Amino acid sequence: MIRHEEATKKATASIHQIKEEVDRNHWRLQYHVAAPAYWINDPNGFSFYNGEYHLFYQHHPYSAVWGPMHWGHVKSKDLTTWEHLPVALAPSEEYDKDGCFSGSAIEKDGKLYLMYTGHIWTGANHDTDLEQVQCLAVSDDGVNFKKLANNPVIGAAPDGDIHPNHIRDPKVWKHGDEYYCVIGNKTKDEIGQVLLYRSSDLLEWEFVNVAAKGEGNFGFMWECPDLFSLDGCDVLVMSPQGMEPDHHLYHNLHQSGYVTGQLDYETGKLDHGSFELLDYGFDFYAPQTTIDDQGRRVMIAWMAMWESEMPEQEFNWAGAMILPRQLFIQDGKIISKPMPEVESLRNEITAFENVLIDGKKVLDGVSGDCLELDVTFDAKEASMFGLKVRVNKKQGEETVVQYDVEEGFLTLDRNRAGKGLDGIRKAPVELKNHELHLRIFIDKSSIEVFINGGEKVMTSRLYPGQASTGIEFFAEGTALIKSLKKWSLRKSIGEELVHSSATV
Incomplete structure (x- = not known):
């Protein structure tokens, strides 16, 4: 245990x-979680413990590129203002010497347990030469963690059509008197699937079944599974790797989405419907949820994508988290909304009503690089309408959010968004009474677009110049801004690392 400490x-x-130097970077996010420095990816251990939200994340604390995985750690009382805590997990034992990979957290007997994947490289080929086992660490205070002496708690893969090496990302929960976890896996023939395990004490686990398996264009590996009940449905969230593009869908390297159905806890089989995306943008992966003391199902995800260019790496950091989102079931599908607590970040408001757009329109006081927009359009006679954000005419920079009335698609276009990134993503969207409602969150290097009350969301990282702060509305034909509210948002991330027995 000394070795881990x-x-x-x-x-x-x-x-x-290096964190003070990193914090001076002009792309540094103001109200989205990122590590104080260096690389992060998947959210882990998202939980509500002792009256606070705890969020851990995959972290390489020595460079801005992926490396031996640790668990970084932040906590918050309100999901909005976050406090950095010391690194919670580090590779230190034979079973996790090459990485403490993704996992989850659960409270038991007043203690916080982290269940994670211990990772070992056994050769040079990172697709085939690896071993993965499931492990536990425990804390009395939610900050300092000790790995259990009897790790790993889940060792070799069970018999059957189960790939023995790629078995990772346990998500644990309690149902009745028993604990359950789902683990990402694939078959020996490269078909993604999720395994279900059961335990009475978190220490001894039995394999129950393959809870769900891909069919057709459903990827070769399912990472970061999460299974929970929401509004009478059982929901399996997962991140399939290797889905092929299909018209407007699946154009990121890997996808993240869900199926709904019912889990039979006796047989361990999930009877489910078709796959749905959780986000239609560029940068969304490995979502994980928790339930809080108000009974709300809250989701967080990595706001990046594997093998994407990350211009912030030049400034010794990489990766961030989306705004936490509350999940609901509506007409059998998930809708996701920003947590209401984010409204506490709002500063002064600028508001307009019934502004006609015929061509281009710029509104006084509507600009910036750290803000929230709430806008309702009436399509009127327009064939196309929308807005451009992070605009700088001199530099030719803009990010375009555009609705095509005939096609019925909302497009997010970052081809001129700034450094490093380009491309277009589309989401099918129906107007409501000829209207489109958008709630847009812009941070120094990100955008999140919530469409028609969270029916769909589009998330992207952006890397414009500091002077790219303009906002411009446009229409082909005539459209109406029925209502517009704009708030600048205050900074809520970046407190000092808390000193404890795990700091120096």
């Missing part, structure tokens, strides 16, 4: 040395 101390000290 030393490893977390060293990792925390590494971050501390």
Whole structure:
């Protein structure tokens, strides 16, 4: 255990040395979670413990590129203002010497348990030469964690058509008197699937069944599964790798979405419907949910994508999290909305009503790089309408959110968004009474577009110049801005690393 404590101390000290320099970067996000420095990816251990939200994340605390995985850590009382905590997990034992991979958290007997994948490379080929087992660490205070002496708690893969090496990302929950976890896996023939395990004490686990398996264009590996009940449905969230593009769908390297159905806890089989995306933008992966003391199902995800260019790496950081979103079931599908607590970040308001757009329109006081927009359009006679954000005419920079009335698609276009990234993503959207409602969150290097009350969402990283702060509305034909509210948003991320026995 001393070895692990030393490893977390060293990792925390590494971050501390450079975080002030990182925080000065002009792309540094103001109200989205990112590590104080260096690389992050999947959210882990998202949980509500002792009256606070705890969020852990995959973290390489020594460089801005992916490396041996640690668990970084932040906490919040309101899902909006976050406090950095020391690194929670570091590779230190034989079973996790090459990485503490993704996992989840659960409270038991007043203690917070982290269940994670211990990772070992066994050769040079990172697709075939690896071993993965499931492990536990425990904390009395939610900050300092000790790995259990009897790790791993789930060792070799069970018999059957189950790939023995790619078995990772346990998500644990309690149902009745028993604990359950789902684990990402694939068949020996490269078909994504999810395994279900059961335990009475978190320590001894039995394999129950393959809960769900892909058919058709459903990927070769299902990562980061999460299974929960929401509004009478059982929901399986997962991140399939290897889905092929299909018209406007699946153009990111990997996808993230869900199926709904009913889990038979006795047989371990999930009877489910078709796959739906959780986000139609560029940068959304590995979502994980928790339930809080108000009974709300809250989701967080990595706001990036594997193998995407990350211009912020030049400034010694990479990756961030989306705004936490509350999930609901509506007409059999998930809708996701920003948590209402985000409204506490609002500063002064600028508002307009019934503004006609015939060509282009710029409105006084509507600009910026850290803001929230709430806008309702009436399509009127327009064939196309929308808005451009992060606009700089001199530099030729703009990010375009555009609705095509005839096609029925909302397009997010970042071909001129700034450094590094380009491309277009589309989401099928129906007007409501000829109207389109958008709630848009812009941060220094990101955009999140919530469409028609969260029926769909589009998320992207952007890397424009500092002077790219303009906002412009447009229409082909005549459209109406029925209502517009704009708030600047205050910074809520970036507190000092909390000192504890795990810091130096």
